[in-house]
Amino acid sequence: MPIYEFRCNNCGQRFSEFFRSMSAAAEGVKPPCPHCASEDTVRVVSSFAVHGPAGADPGEIAAETRAAEREASVTTKEQIDTWRKAKKK
Numbered sequence: 411m412p413i414y415e416f417r418c419n420n421c422g423q424r425f426s427e428f429f430r431s432m433s434a435a436a437e438g439v440k441p442p443c444p445h446c447a448s449e450d451t452v453r454v455v456s457s458f459a460v461h462g463p464a465g466a467d468p469g470e471i472a473a474e475t476r477a478a479e480r481e482a483s484v485t486t487k488e489q490i491d492t493w494r495k496a497k498k499k
Protein backbone atom coordinates (compact mmCIF):
# COMPACT_ATOMS: atom_id res chain seq x y z
CA MET A 411 0.00 0.00 0.00
CA PRO A 412 1.42 3.33 -1.03
CA ILE A 413 2.47 6.11 1.28
CA TYR A 414 2.81 9.56 -0.18
CA GLU A 415 4.31 12.70 1.22
CA PHE A 416 2.41 15.97 1.09
CA ARG A 417 3.23 19.55 1.88
CA CYS A 418 0.76 22.11 3.18
CA ASN A 419 0.75 25.38 1.26
CA ASN A 420 -0.86 27.14 4.20
CA CYS A 421 1.55 26.32 7.03
CA GLY A 422 4.40 24.67 5.13
CA GLN A 423 4.35 21.49 7.18
CA ARG A 424 5.08 18.21 5.48
CA PHE A 425 3.22 15.04 6.29
CA SER A 426 2.85 11.51 4.99
CA GLU A 427 -0.49 10.03 4.01
CA PHE A 428 -1.20 6.36 3.81
CA PHE A 429 -3.50 5.25 1.00
CA ARG A 430 -5.58 2.12 1.17
CA SER A 431 -5.19 1.44 -2.53
CA MET A 432 -3.17 2.48 -5.55
CA SER A 433 -6.35 3.72 -7.24
CA ALA A 434 -7.09 6.19 -4.43
CA ALA A 435 -3.58 7.54 -4.79
CA ALA A 436 -3.80 7.64 -8.58
CA GLU A 437 -6.97 9.72 -8.40
CA GLY A 438 -4.91 12.48 -6.89
CA VAL A 439 -6.72 12.53 -3.57
CA LYS A 440 -5.29 15.31 -1.44
CA PRO A 441 -5.70 14.88 2.30
CA PRO A 442 -6.18 17.94 4.52
CA CYS A 443 -3.20 19.15 6.51
CA PRO A 444 -3.05 17.43 9.93
CA HIS A 445 -1.44 20.54 11.42
CA CYS A 446 -3.83 23.32 10.36
CA ALA A 447 -6.64 21.43 8.55
CA SER A 448 -6.05 23.37 5.34
CA GLU A 449 -6.98 21.48 2.18
CA ASP A 450 -4.40 23.43 0.20
CA THR A 451 -1.90 20.57 0.10
CA VAL A 452 0.39 19.32 -2.64
CA ARG A 453 1.92 15.92 -3.12
CA VAL A 454 5.69 15.93 -3.11
CA VAL A 455 8.12 13.24 -4.12
CA SER A 456 9.39 11.64 -0.96
CA SER A 457 13.02 12.44 -0.36
CA PHE A 458 13.59 11.35 3.24
CA ALA A 459 12.66 7.78 2.31
CA VAL A 460 16.20 7.26 1.01
CA HIS A 461 17.63 7.81 4.50
CA GLY A 462 14.68 7.08 6.76
CA PRO A 463 11.47 5.10 6.91
CA ALA A 464 8.41 6.38 5.08
CA GLY A 465 5.49 7.41 7.20
CA ALA A 466 7.57 8.88 9.98
CA ASP A 467 5.90 11.51 12.11
CA PRO A 468 7.19 15.11 12.05
CA GLY A 469 9.33 14.57 15.13
CA GLU A 470 10.99 11.59 13.52
CA ILE A 471 11.50 13.53 10.30
CA ALA A 472 13.19 16.28 12.29
CA ALA A 473 15.41 13.68 13.94
CA GLU A 474 16.23 12.26 10.52
CA THR A 475 17.13 15.72 9.30
CA ARG A 476 19.44 16.30 12.25
CA ALA A 477 21.01 12.88 11.69
CA ALA A 478 21.51 13.75 8.03
CA GLU A 479 23.17 17.02 9.00
CA ARG A 480 25.53 15.16 11.32
CA GLU A 481 26.33 12.70 8.54
CA ALA A 482 26.87 15.62 6.20
CA SER A 483 30.02 16.52 8.09
CA VAL A 484 31.63 13.28 6.94
CA THR A 485 30.03 12.89 3.50
CA THR A 486 30.57 14.33 0.09
CA LYS A 487 29.51 17.75 -1.13
CA GLU A 488 27.24 16.10 -3.67
CA GLN A 489 25.26 14.37 -0.92
CA ILE A 490 25.03 17.57 1.09
CA ASP A 491 23.60 19.35 -1.95
CA THR A 492 21.04 16.57 -2.33
CA TRP A 493 19.90 17.04 1.26
CA ARG A 494 19.76 20.79 0.87
CA LYS A 495 17.53 20.46 -2.19
CA ALA A 496 15.33 18.00 -0.33
CA LYS A 497 14.85 20.40 2.57
CA LYS A 498 13.80 23.27 0.29
CA LYS A 499 10.82 21.35 -1.09
Ligand SMILES: [Zn+2]
Nearest residue numbers: 418421443446
Ligand atom coordinates in the same frame (compact mmCIF):
# COMPACT_ATOMS: atom_id res chain seq x y z
ZN1 LIG B 1 -1.09 23.18 7.28
